[in-house]
Each structure stands twice: as C-alpha cells, then as structure tokens.
Amino acid sequence: MKIFQREQRSLFGEILDWMLTPLLLLWPVSLALTWLVAQSIAGKPFDRALEYNVQTLAQLVTVQNQRVVFNLPQPARELLRADDSDLVYYQVLGPRGEFLSGERDFPRPPDEETSQPGEVHLRNDEMRGLDVRVAYIWVKPEGAGPQPSLVQVAETREKRSVLATEIIKGVMLPQFVILPLAVLLVWLALVRGIKPLSQLEERIRARKPDDLSPLDDKAVPLEVAPLVSSVNDLLTRLKDSIATQKRFLADAAHQLKTPLAGLRMQADLAQREASNAEELKLSLKQIGRSSMRATHTVNQLLALARAESSGQAIAFQPCDLARIVTDAVQDSLQRALARHIDLGYDGPTPGGGARLQGNPTLLKELVANLVDNAINYTPSSADNPGVVTARVFADPFGGALVLQVEDSGPGISPAERELVFQPFYRTLGTNVDGSGLGLPIVLEIARQHGAEIVLDDARPGQLPPGTRVTVRFLLSERNAAPAAATAQAAS
Secondary structure (H helix, E strand, O other), X not given: OOOOOOOOOOHHHXXXXXXXXXHHHHHHHHHHHHHHHHHHHHHHHHHHHHHHHHHHHHOOEEEEOOEEEEXXXXXXXXXXXXXXXXXXXXXXXXXXXXXXXXXXOOOOOOOOOXXXXXXXXXXXXXXXXXXXXXXXXXXOOOOOOOOOEEEEEEEXXXXXXXXXXXXXXXXXXXXXXXXXXXXXXXXXXXXXXXXXXXXXXXXXXXXXXXXOOOOOOXXXXXXXXHHHHHHHHHHHHHHHHHHHHHHHHHHHHHHHHHHHHHHHHHHHHHOOOOOOHHHHHHHHHHHHHHHHHHHHHHHHHHHHHHHHHHHHHOOOEEEEHHHHHHHHHHHOHHHHHHOOEEEEEEOOOOOOOOEEEEOHHHHHHHHHHHHHHHHHOOOOOOOOOEEEEEEEEEEOOOOEEEEEEEEOOOOOOHHHOOHHHOOOOOOOOOOOOOOXXXXXXXXXXXXXXXXXXXXXXXXXXXXXXXXXXXXXXXXXXOOOOOOOOEEXXXX
16 A cells, blocks of 8 residues: 555655554554444443342242242332433243243343353343343242242443443544654654665765765664665776776877877978978878878777677677687688788687677677787798687587687787786787787677686797687576676786
C-alpha cells in the first residue's frame, strides 16, 4: 500500500509509507479489539448481579408437604422487575419439569448440559425476540427427591451495550487526537533522521567542479558510511582517470609536436629562393615522412581511444581467430617483403576450430599492432633476413586459445617488459620510428577480452634473443564480463 504515490522513488516517502501504513492499518484492528474487550468488561458487573439474583431466588425454593414450592413475596417480585433500561425475566421449574413460577415461555438450558446442584451457569439466549443474558442454577432443597429443580433469571443487554459504548468512547476518542499527533511526530522524526543526507547533498553541491577530494565519512550516520565510502572510491578512480587523460593528452601533444614542427621547418626550407631542385626534392621527402609519422600517431591515438571505449559500445560475437591472424599477415606481407623479412603464419586454417567470443574489429587491431611492432623492431637485410611468425594454437589443459607473435629482433630487456605497455614509451637504442602506442592498444584490447599477455624471449640464450608476445584467451570465460588483462614479463 502506497500512501504517497510519486513518479520517482523517494527515500523519505518509502520510509514514511512503511511507518504510517502499518499504523493506519492497525488502527481499525485496535478498534475491533477494544470493542470486544469493552463488551467483556461491561458484562462482568451485570453477570455478578444476575448470579446474585438467581442464587437469591434459589433460596426461595422449599419443600412443603413433600412438594417442591416456590414462594416469591410481592415486594421482591416488584423489585426484581424494577429496571429503567432492561427487562428482567425469571422462571422456576420443579423436579419433574413442572412450571412453578415466572414466564412459561422461558427458553430451557441445553439438553446435553449436565451440572451439579448449587452451581450457577451463564449463557446468551433469546427471549421474545430480544437478546438476553441468562443465569440459571439447579437446586435440591431439603426433603426433595433426587431430581433437582431449575431456577433461571434473564436480563436484556441494553445496559451492557451502553456501558461498552461509554468505554469505547473513553478509549477511542483520545486516539483520534493521538493518531494525527503520532503521524506528525513520525514526520518530524523522519525529517530529522534524514537531515544528514540533506547536509551531505549540500556539501556535494557546494563543491567546485575540480574538487575531487574524498568526502568526510565521519560526519555521516553509520548506515550512510558505506555509500560515502563508495563515492570516495569513485572520486579516487575518477581523479586517477582524469590524471591519466591529462597525461595522455600532454604526451599526445608532445608526440604530435615533433612531426608537425618538422613539416613546418621543411616547408620553410622548400620556400627559400636559393633552394635548388635537389634540396626541394629532399624537403618534400622529409615532409612526406613527417606527415606519415603524424598520420600514424593520430591513427594509433584513435585506435587506443576506440579500444578503451569499446567495452560498453560493441558487443561480442563468435570470431575465427585463425582467419583474423591470416588476414593481418596478408595485409602486412608487402611491407615485410620490402624489408626482406620472412613473415609467416603457423596454425589451423580458417574455419578449423580456432573460435572465441570477441569483437572482430578490435581483435584485428590487436593482431595488426603485434605484427607491425615485430616488423618494425626486427633488423633485416637481403643477406640476413629477419623472421616474424604469427602462431595460433589451442591449450586444452589451460582451456585457452593462444596467439603468439615472435620475431628475431633484439628483444626486450626484463626491466622494460612492463614499461613498454605504457603509452608513448619506446625502448631506447632501437632507432625505430613509432608512436609508442602499439602495445598499450594491445593491452587495452586484451583487457576487453579478459585475456592475459606475456612477454618473453623468442630464443632464450641466443643473440639476438628476439621477442615473443603471447596472448591467452580463456575460453571458459568468454560469456562472462570482460576481466582486466594482466601483462606479465617472463624472465
């Protein structure tokens, strides 16, 4: 039962409903119970009077000449009838059921009832169409036979109803004043009880947009402290996220500044009047390199942003990892041949069972970045070609589908294997153009798919050791929410 209906749920209204609804529902129940109790209380003094009257009449039943007789003096008869509110009836029957005195149409007690002489009983009955209260007793006067005589006295219930009504009025009328007062007190108590929430709301509204400091959980009630703690945790994560975004934008601006500055410088050089055709050609070549570098950086930034936001925007679907990897290898084949790199694929054919739940666009981006990094960082020449291999296989014991990309390059030192997953970090001494975003993109996409990434040497103990990147997709968790990926460095 909702006393206060609202379009939007209100904590104040919910608590008020649950407090007032039982109160208002129990009030009529209290009225009914009070009425029953009042009826019982009002009847007790009149029942005692009836018992006294029937016992008095029983003393007037005597035996004369071996006959049971009942002698009621006229003054006593008039006194028995004298009642302004109720009618009083009586009846006396002899041992054989013969009528001795009173009303002949007086109802008899239940036939199945057995009673000891001298014991007074009470019952509710009907006399001439009126509800009456009856007191009756079985008596055996001295000298009478073995059968007892019956004496009954009945009284209508008007005085009892009047007294019960007075009791109800005396009890219930104050409740008509107390109930609204109780509702008001509940309202005021509830307003005071949720005041800390209002104060917390005011403190939050008064904050500046850049104020992400934790809220004071000591100034709130114990029940609200977990909520404040959760808000503080959210503020902390939001603060870290904003700091990461600011650092990311600063690094991105720094990375873009270099190729853009090179473009401007080469354009200025090309515009010099003294420039000959060779110098102009060289400037245009440098402009082309700088523009390609800037384009690559922008594309990597867009890919990282898409990977970070794809967890909520793109749904998973069945994907053929073998087909995704073979397509990525074919796309990079011309570039690998131009650098004299032996690029190959080792694994099942497309459609051969290497399937998982994922996003095909992001998985293709992941594989493309791994293959692109391997080609970039693998020294190669026509006399000494480098080798890059993309491999897909199943791990039945670990319940995983494994993607490996390994190269014959200089490898990554153990101290740098965690740093290379940070945006814009590049291994020193490689002299390779790049944005430092390839592996961060891979890590983010792997996180979206609940995968684990491991970096180790492709050829341990040899020079150069090469690099092997292993991505394990846990098939048993494909239908679960994406978990956070971990980047591990194998020594």
